[in-house]
Amino acid sequence: MIPLCEPNLSGNESTYLQNCIESNFVSSVGPYVTRFEEKLATLTGATRSVAVASGTSALHLALMAVGVKQDELVIAPSYTFIATANAIAYCGALPWLFDVDLKSLTLDVELLRETLQLETEEKADGLYHISTGKRVAAILPVYTFGMPAEMKELRGIANELSLPIVVDGAASLGAVYHDYNLAELADLTVFSFNGNKTVTTGSGGAIVGCDNTLLEQVHHLSTQARVGENYDYDQIGYNYRMSNIQAALGCAQLERLSEFITIKRKIQDRYNRLLCGYDGLDPFPQKNGVTSACWYSGVLVDTHRFGSISGICEKLRDKDINARLFWKPVHLQIPYKDALMAEFPNTGSFWERVLMLPCSTNLTDEDQSYVVDSLKKILDLQIV
Numbered sequence: 001m002i003p004l005c006e007p008n009l010s011g012n013e014s015t016y017l018q019n020c021i022e023s024n025f026v027s028s029v030g031p032y033v034t035r036f037e038e039k040l041a042t043l044t045g046a047t048r049s050v051a052v053a054s055g056t057s058a059l060h061l062a063l064m065a066v067g068v069k070q071d072e073l074v075i076a077p078s079y080t081f082i083a084t085a086n087a088i089a090y091c092g093a094l095p096w097l098f099d100v101d102l103k104s105l106t107l108d109v110e111l112l113r114e115t116l117q118l119e120t121e122e123k124a125d126g127l128y129h130i131s132t133g134k135r136v137a138a139i140l141p142v143y144t145f146g147m148p149a150e151m152k153e154l155r156g157i158a159n160e161l162s163l164p165i166v167v168d169g170a171a172s173l174g175a176v177y178h179d180y181n182l183a184e185l186a187d188l189t190v191f192s193f194n195g196n197k198t199v200t201t202g203s204g205g206a207i208v209g210c211d212n213t214l215l216e217q218v219h220h221l222s223t224q225a226r227v228g229e230n231y232d233y234d235q236i237g238y239n240y241r242m243s244n245i246q247a248a249l250g251c252a253q254l255e256r257l258s259e260f261i262t263i264k265r266k267i268q269d270r271y272n273r274l275l276c277g278y279d280g281l282d283p284f285p286q287k288n289g290v291t292s293a294c295w296y297s298g299v300l301v302d303t304h305r306f307g308s309i310s311g312i313c314e315k316l317r318d319k320d321i322n323a324r325l326f327w328k329p330v331h332l333q334i335p336y337k338d339a340l341m342a343e344f345p346n347t348g349s350f351w352e353r354v355l356m357l358p359c360s361t362n363l364t365d366e367d368q369s370y371v372v373d374s375l376k377k378i379l380d381l382q383i384v
Ligand SMILES: *Cc1c(COP(=O)(O)O)cnc(C)c1O
Pocket: 054, 055, 056, 057, 080, 081, 083, 084, 142, 168, 170, 171, 192, 193, 194, 203, 204, 205
C-alpha cells in the first residue's frame, strides 16, 4: 500500500532518542526541549516558543492566554480539523463558525467584515454579538493544508476591533507569507507535530509569538501553573509540556525542514502538472506572495462528473493506494450542530471535492507516477 502521509525518520532521530535514554532525560525537562524551542523560535522569527504535548493542547493554551473565557465567542472557519473547535470548547467558549473563501480556504475576510458590522456592537469592555449578548473574544484563522490566511486583512479587522488573533497553523511550518516571519502574523501561532504532519514529534505541538508576556502565560499554564519549587500553584494549570523524548525527535526533524518542504512542494507541483490539465480536476488555490508549506497534496475533483471522493478512494485502495476525503466541516459535526453559524455555500461544496493523494516525503517518483496513472484510469481520462 502506498501510504497517504507517513513520517520520515531516517535522519538523527534514533541517535537523539538513544541520547535521551542514556542521559536519563526522558520527561518534560531536558536539553532537547530547550533546543527544540530555540530552533522553532529562530525558524519562525518568534521571540519565544513553548513546546507542548499536542497541537490541540497548544490551541487550548493559546486561547486561554489571549483571554478567552466561559460563554464567549471565538470566530473560526468551519472548514478545519475538529481540534480547532474543541480547543474553543475546552475554554467554555463557543465557536462562531464562518464560511471559507475559495482563494484562501479559510475565513472569508469580506464576509467577516460585513457580518461583524451587522451583528456586533462595541462596548466599553469589548465587542459583543448583539442577538446573543455574548462577547467576541478572539479570531482563530486556520492555515488550511499549510497555506497562510489573508493575514494583512484579518489583522486590519482585529486591530480596529481590538480582537486578538490566534492562528491554527498546525501544519504550516515552512510556509511563506510575503516577507513576514510566521510568528509576527498573529498574537500567537500554533503548530502541531502529530505523526501525520510534515515535522513530527510523534505527538506534540508548540506556540510561537512575539509577546513574551503572553508566551510566559502559555508556559505557566502548561506546567500546572506552578510557582517555585515547593508545590505552590496560582491558577488551574495543565500538564501539557512536551517531553525530552518528543523534542529529541523534533530536533532531528527540524534539521531537515527545508528538505522536507522542498519535497512536499515538488509532490504538489507534480500532481498539478500531471492531473490539473484535465477538465474537472483543479489544483488547490495559490496566492501571490504566499507559499504553502504543502502539508497535504491533492486535487479538487468535479464530483458531478467523476462521482464521490469516497468512491474514487475505494478504487484507489483496490490498487494499493491510500487516498482520502479530508476534513468534514465543523458545522456538520454533532457536537457543534448548535454553534453560532452563518451560511456555508463555499465550505459546503468545497469539502466534498477535496481528494488527498499520497504525499509522504519519502514518496518515490515511480510511486507518484503510479498514483497518477491509476487515477487517470479510474476517472477514464485519456493518457497523454
Ligand atoms: C493536526 C491539526 C490539529 C491538531 O493537532 P494535534 O497535534 O493532532 O492535536 C489542529 N488543527 C489542524 C488544522 C490540524 O491539522
